[in-house]
Amino acid sequence: MSTFLYARVSTAEQTLEHQRTQAEQSGFRFDYIIADHGVSGVSVLMKDRPEGKRLFDMLRSGDTLVVRWVDRLGRNYADVTDTIREFIRRGVVIKTIINGMTFDGTTTDPIQMAVRDALIAFMAATAQAQAEATKEAQKAAIATIKARDDGTYKGRKPSFNRNQMALVMDMDGKGNNVSEIAKATGLSRQTVYRIKDDAAGAEKALATWGL
Known part of the structure; x- marks a missing residue:
């Protein structure tokens, strides 16, 4: 059983070192650190990223996957929910650094499963909504600058x-x-x-x- 850190570094100001340090300060230690650089979480699906594809190939039942938050997996609602559910089906435990969330397939109670899946859906939707809001703010700022x-x-x-x-x-x-x-x-x-x-x-x- 191995512990993986997955980081997505989508802008020049984000760094792998920052995400790694944040994880280690939260008590995590890793066997593998995998990162995609300069990859959009909106338009590029997890399985289509070079290192994301590698992560899919490496994860096995009993492994733990650590991410800063679900937005590092992506900012596309369907992609993020599909990715997390696929990992859970494989027996992988997903942990987030922010808010200390844990998602796994240990429960067989249908109510608990429904609550877990609803929370995953909410977090994935929030990640996409934040990306869309940021994009709109950027457009508005650029338009204002050009006009004034x-x-x-x-x-x-x-x-x-x-x-x-x-x-x-x-x-x-x-x-x-x-x-x-x-x-x-x-x-x-x-x-x-x-x-x-x-x-x-x-x-x-x-x-x-x-x-």
Whole structure:
């Protein structure tokens, strides 16, 4: 029985080391670390990613798969739910670092199975919804910049980067409070509030500075 960490690094500001460190700080140790770099979780299915395909080939009954959250498996509802259910059918235990969730096939009680599957569906839907919201915020920010910004004044440089903003939105969507988010991201509470309250404005600031 082996423990795997799967990481998906989809932007330049995300790093494998960050996801690994976060996992180790939560008490996990790994036999294998597998990561896909520069791969969209929306348009590229898990089985179609180079390392995702390798993960499918390697996982066996009794193994444990650790991910930062389900959005690392993907941001496509159907793909994420299909992937988790396939792994469960194989006898793999899936654990998330954020919120400490565990999904497995040990229960045979139909009510507990229904609750488990509903939670998987909810988390997968949240991952896709967050991706779509971020995309819309980016579009709105770019449109605003094109319409109003002549390039002579950029305003104050953001005190956060895109990876930190994504983590703020992720954790806020999962119900974490501002203090928890600030601690996880290394940002001040005021900055966390500013990102939460005006995601489009935060995205515009990043886009304006080319961050």
